[in-house]
Amino acid sequence: xxxxxxLNHKMNLEYDEVIDxxxxxxxxxxxxxxxxxxxxxxxxxxxxxxxxxxxAQNVYYEVDGEYTGEVSTLQLKSLGIEYAMxxxxxxxxxxxxxxxxxxxxxxxxxxxxxxxxxxxxxxGKMEDIKSSLDKLLKDVDNIxxxxxxxxxxxxxxxxxxxxxxxxxxxxxxYLYSKYKHKPNIVYGGGVVESxxxxxxxxxxxxxxxxxxxxxxxxKVLKIIDSAN
Numbered sequence: 332x333x334x335x336x337x338l339n340h341k342m343n344l345e346y347d348e349v350i351d352x353x354x355x356x357x358x359x360x361x362x363x364x365x366x367x368x369x370x371x372x373x374x375x376x377x378x379x380x381x382x383x384x385x386x387a388q389n390v391y392y393e394v395d396g397e398y399t400g401e402v403s404t405l406q407l408k409s410l411g412i413e414y415a416m417x418x419x420x421x422x423x424x425x426x427x428x429x430x431x432x433x434x435x436x437x438x439x440x441x442x443x444x445x446x447x448x449x450x451x452x453x454x455g456k457m458e459d460i461k462s463s464l465d466k467l468l469k470d471v472d473n474i475x476x477x478x479x480x481x482x483x484x485x486x487x488x489x490x491x492x493x494x495x496x497x498x499x500x501x502x503x504x505y506l507y508s509k510y511k512h513k514p515n516i517v518y519g520g521g522v523v524e525s526x527x528x529x530x531x532x533x534x535x536x537x538x539x540x541x542x543x544x545x546x547x548x549x550k551v552l553k554i555i556d557s558a559n
Contacts, residue, residue, distance in 0.1 A: 335538030338545035386414030392435035404443035430466035455483030
């Protein structure tokens with residue numbers, strides 16, 4: 332079954348490094364779905380030169396207007412961007428984004444036919460996760476086009492593969508019971524190249540979200556190879 336490998340570059344890479352990165356990742360041979368989320372500055376370079384799916388690391392919920400520094404879903408769509416990451420822990424921590432803002436971004440993405448990569452689950456506590464999902468998915472009737480990125484950042488170093496498996500099962504069951512559709516879930520809790528092969532064997536886990544090391548093309552190539 333085809334898996335999704337999402338690469339969140341965060342605020343990394345300079346322009347000459349981007350050119351080298353694109354050249355190397357274009358030569359990758361895999362049947363899996365690779366989605367690269369570079370800095371906003373480099374979106375056009377990737378969309379015009381890279382053969383894989385491209386996503387934005389952030390988006391605003393208004394479609395136009397006087398919002399200096401923000402990027403709308405319509406602008407992303409006009410560039411050919413297919414995905415947008417929303418709700419990342421760093422956006423919450425450093426930019427004070429809350430569930431209400433993230434929900435607005437989610438709705439904006441769905442309205443513009445951009446696939447939202449919805450990050451959630453920082454505490455790793457299932458009670459918190461379910462409560463948060465209820466708020467994040469307010470007024471959402473269909474989860475078919477959402478990628479759910481489970482990122483238990485606060486407990487990453489303590490989670491065993493069995494704990495991850497149990498968490499994925501609980502999240503899957505919760506979403507399926509509520510929406511009667513199989514959710515598309517990826518795992519993003521400090522993923523490293525040595526973990527990917529085993530992680531992708533977990534039932535109902537459709538892929539991984541790679542953060543810190545995703546700007547290192549040599550490590551990315553190892554991740555992609557281990558996922559084949």
